[in-house]
Amino acid sequence: MIKLENISKHYNGTGVLNNITLEIESESTSILIGPSGCGKSTLIRIIAGLIKPSNGKTEINSVPVTKKNINGIRKNIGYVIQEGGLFPHLSGYDNIVLAAKYYKWKQNEIDARVKQLSELTGLDNVLLDKYPTQLSGGQRQRISLMRALMLDPQILLLDEPLGALDPLIRFDLQKDLKEIFNKLGKTVVMVTHDLAEAVYFGDKIILMAEGSIVQNDSPKNLIENPKNDFVKKFVNAQRTYLDFK
Numbered sequence: 001m002i003k004l005e006n007i008s009k010h011y012n013g014t015g016v017l018n019n020i021t022l023e024i025e026s027e028s029t030s031i032l033i034g035p036s037g038c039g040k041s042t043l044i045r046i047i048a049g050l051i052k053p054s055n056g057k058t059e060i061n062s063v064p065v066t067k068k069n070i071n072g073i074r075k076n077i078g079y080v081i082q083e084g085g086l087f088p089h090l091s092g093y094d095n096i097v098l099a100a101k102y103y104k105w106k107q108n109e110i111d112a113r114v115k116q117l118s119e120l121t122g123l124d125n126v127l128l129d130k131y132p133t134q135l136s137g138g139q140r141q142r143i144s145l146m147r148a149l150m151l152d153p154q155i156l157l158l159d160e161p162l163g164a165l166d167p168l169i170r171f172d173l174q175k176d177l178k179e180i181f182n183k184l185g186k187t188v189v190m191v192t193h194d195l196a197e198a199v200y201f202g203d204k205i206i207l208m209a210e211g212s213i214v215q216n217d218s219p220k221n222l223i224e225n226p227k228n229d230f231v232k233k234f235v236n237a238q239r240t241y242l243d244f245k
Contacts, residue, residue, distance in 0.1 A: 001026040001154065002022075002023070002060060003024075003059040004020055004046075004056065004058055005056055006055060008055040016039050016042050016211055017043060017211045017212075018210075018211040019212070020056070020212070022213065022216065025187070028187060028203045029181055029202055030202065030206055031191075031192060031202035031206065032189065032191045033205060033208070034207055034208035034209055035209060038210060039208055041191055043208070044157050047155075047157060047189060049065060049073060049074050060073050060076070061154075075099075076151075076154050076155060077153050077155045077157060078151070078155065078156045078157065079156075079158075079159075080145055080147075080148045080157070080161045081158075081160075082159060082160045082163050083137065083140065084141050084143065086147075087132075089131075091131055092127055092128045092129070092131075093129060095132075095143060095147055096114055096128070097150065099147070100150050103151070113150060114146070114150075117146040117149055118146070121142045121145055123146065137166065137169060138165060138166075154186060154187055155186065155187045156186045156187070156188045157189050158189070158190040159191045160191050161190070162177075162192070162197070174200060181201070188201075194238070195234070195235065195238040196238065199223070204216060204217065204218060205218070205219050207222065214228065215228075215231050
């Protein structure tokens, strides 16, 4: 579904990503994780087509991403950022339907899709008329997820979507998100700094450091068979939150 080949990114001569080569399978959940500044958010923005790499090639569904076709490819990608990224001057409903209106969906199609997504995410319809400042963090993230899913994309990208939430709200949303991922069968790439969260969601965990991929593996293999001392140290630093059985 997603293929990155020799992707590098530099800002003013400083390397952020260094020759990243990665393939992400269709209908899988892959987690990008690593220390702050390792390049995971930059990498997911390159996949989303929001940042152009300095070098390398990106393919979506075996189609090379170019300046000419990026807008068409973006239709097939849903993107959720930390704290939702909702427009504060728009209601929840208007945030959700932005892309559908841009592509001139009929009103009955829009309303049917919003109803479907409200049921999927467990969001009370009463909240759709509220503005982002009137909503809790968890409610904002559910609306952001609905916006990302509005066009029914094959790919769903999430950049630390739960990082700013209260622990109890985060727990509930983790459970709901996993059920949604399993039900929809999307290709999911999610950024997190929390290894326990990565283990909970991920079919594959992609551990990064200093702009490179250190280990791309199953959660079990990453924990039980760390590739080097860095991986071992990273896992041990969060060992109190993990069940190693």
